[in-house]
Every structure is written in C-alpha cells, then in structure tokens.
Amino acid sequence: QIKQWYQRRVRGSADNTNGDSQDNLEQIDSIQTQLDSLNDQASDEILKVEQKYNQMRKPHYQKRSELIAKIPDFWLNTFMNHPQIAALLDEAEEEVLRYLTQLTVEETDDIRSGYKIIFQFRTNPFFENTQLVKEFSMSESGEMGTTETKISWKPGMALTEKSGADKGKIKVGAKRDREDPFSFFSWFEDNSMGGDEVGEVIKDDIWANPMQYYLDIDEEEEELEDEDGDQDEEEEGDGDEGDEGEEQVE
Helix, strand or coil: CHHHHHHHHHCCCCCCCCCHHHHHHHHHHHHHHHHHHHHHHHHHHHHHHHHHHHHHHHHHHHHHHHHHCCCCCHHHHHHHCCHHHHCCCCHHHHHHHHHEEEEEEEECCCCCCEEEEEEEECCCCCECCCEEEEEEEECCCCCEEEEECCCCECCCCCCCCCCHHHCCCCCCCCCCCCCCCCCHHHHHHCCCCCCCHHHHHHHHHHCCCHHHHHCCCCHHHHHHHHHHHHHHHHHHHHHHHHHHHHHHHC
C-alpha cells in the first residue's frame, strides 16, 4: 500500500528517480505495524489485569455494602451530595431514595462490552419492585444501548408520567428547573442509544468512592488537610531535633 501511494504521489513529479523516500516510508509503515501489534497486546494484558482485580475487589464491595445497609439514608445523602446527580432529583424522588438500601455496579467479564447498575429497595409506597436494574451493553455498531427493569408504579405514584413524549437524554450537571421533565427516574426509564453520562457518573464516581459524597468531602479540601498533616509532622520532627540539641549543650 505504501509503495502504491508513493508511486501515485511522484507520478507527476519531475524527479521520479529518488527511491529513498519510498524505502523510508515502507520502513516507517513496518514499524507502525509492529507498534499497532504491541498496542493490541498491551490492551489484552491490561484487560486481564483489570479482570483479575475486579474479582479481588468483589469481597470488599460485598463487605462495604453490608455496612452501608446499616446506615439510614446513606445512598440518599450520597446522591444529594453529588452535584451532578442532585441536579436530577426532585423532592418526590428524594423521598423514593430513602428506601434505597443497596447500590451495586457489575461490569461484564470482558469489561469493554458493558455493565449494569442494580438498585435494591425496601418495600415502599411508590412501586412494587424491590430491585431495579439498568444494563448498558455495546451493540454491534459500537453504540451503547440499555435495557432496564419495568417499574411497576403503584396507582397514582408514577413519577415519570409528567415526562411523557418529552423524555430524552439528560445532560449531567445541567441546571435543572423544577418544571424540567428530566429526572432521575426518567433517566432510568430512558433506553435510547448513545452515551450515558449519568450511568458513567454512578459507575466511575459514586460506586468507586461513595464515602466521599456521603461525607461531602471536597477533593481540594482533602488535599489541603493532607498537606497540613505533613507540615505538622515536619514541625514536630524539627522540634524533636531542637530538643536533642539543647540536651547535648547541657
């Protein structure tokens, strides 16, 4: 291919005798092929490592879930303290989330093809389900599609009826008016194709470290606290050295 491309480029040139450029391009192409092969190999190795550590994380996730279940309104407070998710919640949905006892994210075995988010609820006045699952899977065309549990709303309690035909993709972090039809449960029931920012936030942000949001810890504040702690340790160390010096003088 490189040879054919080069011949087309120089066909109209006055100097067609210089084959050095063609040789160099062919060598570069050969090196690039080797690099592409290494990149594919690296991706496969990284996938194996990630799969290994996903298995190692599972018992920790299980223990964490058991402890979280003992804390009232843990997931409600976690969601409300996350600025992007809180923007989707109205007062009725906040009340529903008081009944949320467990949140679980499960990635597919090959990781790349999708994941699912599992919400476990206590018996509540809003719907009959005790488990709601939203699953994200990669289609053959490379787009991410979703399937979700049909919510069995109790009479008069369907929070998404107001959305009607206006339901659609939600832009995470957008300022939300109370009359805006987009909400947490309209996101859950939406199964259109394409990227899902809300799902990614739950998977990569909230599920990865829910404590950060439950306690409403700001990352910058946490870094400053760490720096202050390091400075205190250094000052204590300097003080100890000074005391030793005084003892030696005496």
